[in-house]
Amino acid sequence: MNTDILIVGGGPAGLSFARALAPSGLRITLLERQGTDTLSEPAYDGREIALTHRSIRSLRELGAWQRIGDEHKSPLRSARVLNGGSPLALTFDTGDRPEGELGVLVPNQQIRRALYASIEGQDDLTILSGVSVATARTGNAGAEVTLTDGTVLKSRLLVAADSRFSSLREQLGIGVEINRLGRAMLVCRVDHEREHDHVATESFDVPHTIAMLPLNGRTSSAVITLPQDEAERLAEASDEALSESITAMYRRRLGTMRVAGSRHVYPLATTFSRRFVVPGGALIGDAAVGMHPVTAHGFNLGLQSAVTLASEIRGALRRGEDWAGDAPLQSYEKTHRLASRPIYTATNMIVRLYSDHRPPAQLARHAAIRLGRRLPFLNGAVRSMLLQA
Secondary structure: OOEEEEEEOOOHHHHHHHHHOOOOOOOEEEEEOOOHHHHHOOOOOOOEEEEOHHHHHHHHHOOOHHHOOHHHOEEEOEEEEEEOOOOOEEEEOOOOOOOOOOEEEEEHHHHHHHHHHHHOOOOOEEEEEOOOEEEEEEEOOEEEEEEOOOOEEEEEEEEEOOOOOOHHHHHOOOOEEEEEEEEEEEEEEEEEOOOOOOEEEEEEOOOOEEEEEEOOOOEEEEEEEEEHHHHHHHHOOOHHHHHHHHHHHOOOOOOOEEEOOOOEEEEEEEEEEOOOEEOOEEEOHHHOEEOOHHHOOHHHHHHHHHHHHHHHHHHHHHHOOOOOOHHHHHHHHHHHHHHHHHHHHHHHHHHHHHOOOOHHHHHHHHHHHHHHHHOHHHHHHHHHHHHHO
């Protein structure tokens, strides 16, 4: 074997998985099609990640949390769901729990930079950048991968961490449930007149949805969901026109807004792989489950998958068992499916309800907010999901 574990994909899930296996004595190879410069100094991509307390603990254990400056960490004290111009709102906070906040918002760019810094110089880790997979096959004896430069690599375990549209997943013969939503997410930072008090909001309106994620100071990340062609047109508007549009979409709740950074458009699709493992192979991150961003669980679940698989492998090593065999892989499959399927299903139900702009659906949204306000146990269940995921 050239390596014990071959990880394909140098995003947060792949980096976290590599780091979570140190030190284990296993030879690990991380393959990333982008160059090393892009891995070490990723560009700002507009995405602000709402990290749960569990994810923060994991990042701290991986040595990444300490590498992110405090100026990039913005506390998330509560979240509110709004239905257009209705005065009713459904609010989620920490309640009587000891946590002082729901989580912390951190730019995706900063998390990626910190994770890469945490693996630099890691023993038994080789990084191959600027190349990608041409063909791959797995079986009980392990995996064999041919790269685009003709190099052939063999490993005991092949781990796909190459996005929700994973080409490696397809080569491994794993089916996937794909929901292309025909909508896109436009994200950009905005400065505003009023204080946000570190409260995140999600406002469902017609024909758009707009979220405001509170950053430090009087700044928020605006996340606008529109039909894809409309999102792309809006992204091309002047700063003045876009600022006016966002101010109007958000109904001046934070006063006048001004665009304060670059714009980024992401087409929306959700994916759920029918299997997370095959003999000699496993999926983590978005390659396993690609979430809709409305409930902010995508990154957290991806990180959880990497940590879970690494924990199963390390446990098998301690017990002297076959760490790449059926038992640890099946245990990972069961654990991550139980963690992800309920959240994935619930999120998709929310998306269907709140992206339907017909009058009956608007009434149903209003009724759902009223119901949630009157049922404390429902609010508590959602709070627990936000705090623990």
